[in-house]
Every structure is written in C-alpha cells, then in structure tokens.
Amino acid sequence: MIEGLHHIQLAMPFGGEQRARAFYINILGFTEVEKPTALQGRGGVWFAAADVQLHLGVETPFTAAKKAHPAFRVASLDNTILHLQAQGIAHRWDVDLPAICRIYIDDPFGNRIELLEMT
Template sequence: MLISLHHVQLAMPQGGEAQAEAFYAGILGMTAAPKPAALAARGGIWFEAGPIRLHLGVETPFIPARKAHPAFEVADLSRVTKQLQSAGLEPKTDQDLPGIRRIYINDPFGNRIELLQQV
C-alpha cells in the first residue's frame, strides 16, 4: 500500500518565509525548492536535501508543533551540534536510544526538530 514518504509538512506563521530560509537553508543546509504556481499564492516555502522534502505551510492561527516533529539523520552529531551552537542555537540533548544519539532544536517558529546519528 505505502511505498515511501514523499514529504513532511510543518506549519509556520504568515510572512515567515525569510526566517524559514535563514534557518532551513542557512543553518541546516537545505535548498529552497519551487512551489507549483497554484500553491505559491498560499505562502509558505518548500525545502529539499537529497531525498528529504520538507514543506512549510502557512497556518492561521499558528501553533508550533512542540511534540510532533520530523527526525533528520546526520552523519556526525557532534559536528552538527557545534555548528548549531555557533549559529546561536542551543540543542537539547535527549536520552540516547539503542544505537541512536539524538538532539532537539526548535525552528524559528517553535517547531520541534530532531537530529539523530546512528552509532
């Protein structure tokens, strides 16, 4: 029935596209992707990184996702943690799971993002 995950969508407040781009492209290294013309008028912004697709859609009233979240795998969590700290972010370390180290950060809108490394 299901064959793959196409994208993850998070909500953002109206007018937050520049903040989203500074965070997701500038800090996390994703690339802004064009939205279809039929959807562009709704606002929001889309990002890609290899096979990962993340869509940010405008929601009014906006409420950040504080528990539900995407989890992105990274190659070197220690290096990523240092990069995030250099950008002024304070990652929250969580309890490791068997074979997984992980941290959490919030995007500029308060949405929870997990970054993990398989070890």
C-alpha cells in the same frame, strides 16, 4: 501500500518565509524548491536535502508543533552540535535509543526538530 515518504509538512505563521529560509537553508543546509504555481499564492516555502522534502505551510492561527516533529539523520552529531553552537542555536539532549544518539532544536517558529546520528 506505503512505498516511501514523499514529504513532511510543518506549519509556520503568515509572513515567515524569510525566517524559514534563513534557518532551513543557512543553518540546516536545505535548498529551496520552487512551489508549483497553483500553490504559490498560499504562502509558505518548500525545501529539500538528500532524500528529504520539507514543506512549510502557513497556518492561521499558528501553533508550533512542540511534540510532533520530523527527525533528520546527520552524519556526525558532534559536528552538527558544533555548527549549531557557532550559529547560536540551542539544542537539548534526549535519551539515546539503541543505535541512535539524538538532540532537539527549535525552528524559528518553535517547531521541534530532532537531529540524530545512527551509531
């Protein structure tokens, strides 16, 4: 049945589009994708990187995802950590899994994001 993953959606508070752009574009390297005209009035913002589509939608009242999270593969976790540190972004190590080293960061709204390297 399932052929692939189309997109991931995270929630954000009303009016957070500029903070989302600053983080997802400037820190994580996504590019913004224009939302369809029919959805633009809802707020939020869409991004893409490699084969990943990420949608941030406005949720009221907003609650950050502290456990549920997307996990994005990176080429080098060491280089990613250096980049995050240079940008003032804190990270948390987690237990490595077979063939996976990983950290967690939070987006500007407190949503948990996993960054992982396949080893």
